Amino acid sequence: MRVNVLVGGPLAMVPTNLIKERANEKWVGVDRGAVTLLKMGIIPAIAVGDFDSITDMELQGLEDALYQVKVYPPEKDYTDTQLGIRFATQGNVPDEIDVFGATGGRLDHLLANLFLPLQAEFKPYLTRIKIIDRQNVMAYYLPGAHTITHLKGKKYLAFVNLTPVKRLTLLDEKYPLLDWDSEIPFSWTSNEFTAKENHFSFQKGIVAVIQCSDPLKIGN
Template identity: 70%
Template sequence: MRVNVLVGGPIDLLPLAMIKKRQAEVWIGVDRGAITLVENNIIPAAAIGDFDSISSNALASLQDDLRQVDVYPPEKDYTDTQLGVKLAINKYQPEQIDVFGATGGRLDHLLANIFLPLQKEFIAYLPKIRLIDVQNTVSYYLPGSYTVDHEAGKKYLAFVNLTPVKGLTLVDEKYPLTDWDGDIPFSWTSNEFTAPQNHFTFEQGVVAVIQCADRL
């Protein structure tokens, strides 16, 4: 089962065609993301957040239209995105959580969202979380050997160690790498696929893999 979470990032960065194709799937709207879903004829299973970015009338409309609207105070221990992911995990225990609207806008929000899966509360779900926008798909990996399927339209492939990493090997990408160790976060950026599937391995740490494209 897949749960989709739409948070309140810039609308122009949303892959709306993909989102609309998933209309029948489970959606959680986070803050303004709930409004965006309704405006695109998708009724979320739940809405959650402090809703400080929408009017009181818009919030009242959500409360009238949706079965579950969880309102939190702005001063809280979790970000709105964290609340949405927590709800997805606790309510559905899905095999995949795809988060949309988590990029663009404020850099502090972007960094909080990128590092979210590393937090103690989410680390067990780290391999099941993806961040998706119109240009990028961010996937997370724990140590092991992996195959990466090339997404259509995504020319570039980046490997980003988010923690100290040991033994990172890019097996058959355009720019290979062998048994690399690093102690600080680092992005091996602008690599490329050489086939519909490429492979990589590493022995320790957390690696994010980003498939991305320039925006025309």
């Protein structure tokens, strides 16, 4: 089972065609993301957030159209994206949690979303979460040996340790790496696949793997 979460980031970075393909799947609308889903003809299971970026009329439209709308004060303990992930993991925990609209715009929002799966409350779901936009698909990995499958249209491959890492090894990528250690976050960018499936491993830490493309080579 997959749950999709659309938060309120810039629409220019949202892969609208992919979202429309998933119209019949379960959606959580976060703040303006809920309004965007309605405009696309998708009824989210729930809308959550402080909704400080939409008008009173738009909020009323959500309340009229949706079964559940949870409105929080702007001064709250959770960010809107955190609220979206919390609701996505309620009940039967999904196998996949794909987050859209979490990139672009303000850097503080981007960094908050990037590091969200490392927080204690969300870490149990870390390997289930992906952050997706028009150019990037980012997944999170815990220590071990892993196989990654090349996504269509994504030329580049990046390995980013978000915590100290031990013995990061890129076995069969275009630019291999052997038993690399680091005490600080670091991004090995612009690597590439050498086959449909490539492999990597590490013994300690948390690593984000990003498949990405250049802006001129993407569609919706």
